[in-house]
Amino acid sequence: MRAxxxxxxxxxxxxxxxxxxxxxxQEGSPNGPTQGEKGRIxxxxxxxxxxxxxxxxxxxxxxxxxxxxxxxxxxxxPTDGSPEKAAAMVEKWALQGVDAICVSPNDPNVLAxxxxxxxxxxxxxxxxxxxxxxxxxxxxxxxxxxxxIGTALVDTLVKDMGGKDVKGEVAxxxxxxxxxxxxxxxxxxxxxxxxxxxxxxxxxxxxxxxxKLAFQAAQDLIKASPDLKGILAISSTAFPGAxxxxxxxxxxxxVQVTGLSTPNDMRAYVKDGTVKSVxxxxxxxxxxxxxxxxxxxxxxxxxxxxxxxxxxxLGEKRVEGDNVLLGDILVFTKDNIDQFQF
Amino acid sequence: MRLRGVPGPALVLALLCALATAINPAFxxxxxxxxxxxxxxxxxxxxxGLMLVVAxxxxxxxxxSLLGLCAAVAGTxxxxxxxxLPPSLAVAATLALGLGVGLLNxxxxxxxxxxxxxxxxxxxxxxxxxxxxxxxGKWITRLPDGLRAWGTGSVLGVPVPIAAxxxxxxxxxxxxxxxxxxxxxxxxxxxxxxxxxxxIPVGRTKLAAFGLAGLLVAxxxxxxxxxxxxxxxxxxxxxxxxxxxxxxxGGVSIRGGTGTILGVVLGVLLLSSVRTVLIxxxxxxxxxxxxxxxxxxxxxxxxxxxxxxxxxxxxx
Numbered sequence: 001m002r003a004x005x006x007x008x009x010x011x012x013x014x015x016x017x018x019x020x021x022x023x024x025x026q027e028g029s030p031n032g033p034t035q036g037e038k039g040r041i042x043x044x045x046x047x048x049x050x051x052x053x054x055x056x057x058x059x060x061x062x063x064x065x066x067x068x069x070x071x072x073x074x075x076x077x078p079t080d081g082s083p084e085k086a087a088a089m090v091e092k093w094a095l096q097g098v099d100a101i102c103v104s105p106n107d108p109n110v111l112a113x114x115x116x117x118x119x120x121x122x123x124x125x126x127x128x129x130x131x132x133x134x135x136x137x138x139x140x141x142x143x144x145x146x147x148x149i150g151t152a153l154v155d156t157l158v159k160d161m162g163g164k165d166v167k168g169e170v171a172x173x174x175x176x177x178x179x180x181x182x183x184x185x186x187x188x189x190x191x192x193x194x195x196x197x198x199x200x201x202x203x204x205x206x207x208x209x210x211x212k213l214a215f216q217a218a219q220d221l222i223k224a225s226p227d228l229k230g231i232l233a234i235s236s237t238a239f240p241g242a243x244x245x246x247x248x249x250x251x252x253x254x255v256q257v258t259g260l261s262t263p264n265d266m267r268a269y270v271k272d273g274t275v276k277s278v279x280x281x282x283x284x285x286x287x288x289x290x291x292x293x294x295x296x297x298x299x300x301x302x303x304x305x306x307x308x309x310x311x312x313x314l315g316e317k318r319v320e321g322d323n324v325l326l327g328d329i330l331v332f333t334k335d336n337i338d339q340f341q342f
Numbered sequence: 343m344r345l346r347g348v349p350g351p352a353l354v355l356a357l358l359c360a361l362a363t364a365i366n367p368a369f370x371x372x373x374x375x376x377x378x379x380x381x382x383x384x385x386x387x388x389x390x391g392l393m394l395v396v397a398x399x400x401x402x403x404x405x406x407s408l409l410g411l412c413a414a415v416a417g418t419x420x421x422x423x424x425x426x427l428p429p430s431l432a433v434a435a436t437l438a439l440g441l442g443v444g445l446l447n448x449x450x451x452x453x454x455x456x457x458x459x460x461x462x463x464x465x466x467x468x469x470x471x472x473x474x475x476x477x478x479g480k481w482i483t484r485l486p487d488g489l490r491a492w493g494t495g496s497v498l499g500v501p502v503p504i505a506a507x508x509x510x511x512x513x514x515x516x517x518x519x520x521x522x523x524x525x526x527x528x529x530x531x532x533x534x535x536x537x538x539x540x541x542i543p544v545g546r547t548k549l550a551a552f553g554l555a556g557l558l559v560a561x562x563x564x565x566x567x568x569x570x571x572x573x574x575x576x577x578x579x580x581x582x583x584x585x586x587x588x589x590x591x592g593g594v595s596i597r598g599g600t601g602t603i604l605g606v607v608l609g610v611l612l613l614s615s616v617r618t619v620l621i622x623x624x625x626x627x628x629x630x631x632x633x634x635x636x637x638x639x640x641x642x643x644x645x646x647x648x649x650x651x652x653x654x655x656x657x658x
Contacts, residue, residue, distance in 0.1 A: 051474050051575040052575050203626055210580075212570065223373060
């Protein structure tokens with residue numbers, strides 16, 4: 001009997017998860033979609049995970065473009081980064097008949113079917129921040145190519161470690177084993193490391209988007225390998241965690257760490273010298289460009305095949321194949337970090 | 343019989359440590375052992391509370407969200423970027439929040455008679471929502487030193503998290519083994535009906551277990567979150583799974599009524615050292631893929647041991 005009750009409770013629990021796990025309070029977009037009109041249009045911006053500073057600052061730029069272009073912007077995404085929930089939101093928006101959906105897929109394979117279905121309904125679907133298979137979207141608003149990022153990470157770390165003559169081991173703390181962006185960066189990190197024969201790649205450790213795990217991983221890596229000279233912490237939660245780990249291990253200055261994060265979240269570590277460089281693109285500009293591209297695709301002023309796109313205050317942006325390129329990577333150091341507030 | 347489940351995790355733990363030490367002697371360095379204990383401390387503190395809830399025949403899966411909300415409250419109250427109130431006030435508020443949420447869970451379970459998995463699942467969503475509201479899409483930076491001391495300071499040379507954890511383990515052992523309430527918890531968990539017939543206040547016993555569990559989650563927050571300089575929006579995500587796993591691997595029967603502190607301690611040590619062991623094995627890139635598989639295998643092994651024990655019991 002006991003087991004049966006438990007089973008019933010578990011089933012009910014599953015139903016409850018299904019019922020309340022998804023996004024709520026979005027029954028019909030606020031002002032109603034306006035498909036077919038050439039006036040105000042509705043664009044949905046889906047981050048990998050809602051509520052983290054990186055995407056919040058992207059959303060600020062997106063809102064700016066939305067105001068300029070008379071766009072109703074819906075910014076929403078799963079707060080736990082679940083790709084299944086993200087796919088459910090894409091399906092819902094497609095049913096509501098919004099004009100465009102901009103997706104940053106946390107797992108492209110999970111998101112792709114929903115994105116394809118939305119395209120078949122006539123919704124303009126683009127990717128931003130992270131890409132999906134090319135038949136699931138029209139264009140990809142690319143903040144930087146994986147090669148640019150991989151190269152910048154390695155070159156910056158080498159510079160911070162004291163130049164290319166430094167011998168030793170480099171480890172990577174990544175997001176999750178399935179994170180598409182990070183996995184592609186790792187390919188290019190390895191490629192670039194070949195240019196520095198004195199360095200060798202040690203462990204690649206996941207942090208599962210958990211700062212505490214990144215903190216622990218950094219400390220374990222330091223203890224496990226006396227040869228360790230540098231860590232690449234390549235997600236916005238892994239970086240501050242790894243920096244704190246190095247700091248508390250008393251290895252600041254001996255083991256260098258660099259990675260991708262927002263200047264606000266790394267400022268303290270740059271100021272106290274634990275971190276010499278923080279790498280990122282201009283997140284506000286990325287959100288801004290994404291909404292610009294989506295709105296112009298809907299209104300027909302930009303076709304995915306054009307060689308450039310006029311992106312408001314950003315000017316003309318280059319289009320390479322089906323990638324709209326944001327442009328330069330920024331490196332924040334103690335000399336310039338205070339000029340950036342995001 | 344109450345020792346059931348202890349030998350398994352102890353063996354596996356010893357094996358893992360021996361393997362890591364053989365490949366990399368630095369594993370047994372005092373520094374690493376301290377780090378291992380520091381990492382295990384918050385999980386163990388929360389696991390002590392959960393063990394009592396599970397022993398009483400209930401479950402609490404809201405503890406991960408509670409940890410997240412406690413972190414957000416402690417940070418929001420004390421960070422100079424937010425409210426900037428004295429850290430001691432933030433600490434008191436955090437502990438009160440943990441106790442309050444735990445008691446609320448307990449009231450819903452024991453007085454309103456809703457199954458605990460439903461109550462705490464609902465609570466999980468509510469707390470997560472409150473957390474998001476409070477964080478407002480930003481992380482909390484610049485935790486004040488007074489709060490960070492809870493994670494990074496030490497008392498008489500012992501790091502605060504380890505000292506707090508040792509105290510909690512000792513107190514829980516006393517509560518479970520040397521008090522009438524402790525005996526009631528196990529009685530209620532093994533058979534609520536006969537416990538009621540024997541005159542045990544079933545509802546109140548469970549209520550206290552939930553309250554204590556909530557309070558201990560708040561304490562776990564205080565000794566883990568301030569070890570880092572900023573509170574991110576993912577704090578506590580998956581924590582309930584980890585703690586439930588530790589408790590089950592530690593031999594506490596999910597059916598209620600049995601469980602030992604020693605088992606829970608071993609379960610926590612085992613689960614929290616897997617990552618470190620993997621890094622010390624220096625598997626290179628493949629360590630990325632092993633962690634989940636190994637954790638899953640440990641859970642299966644523990645549950646299979648539990649089932650085998652039940653069969654032996656049935657035959658005896």
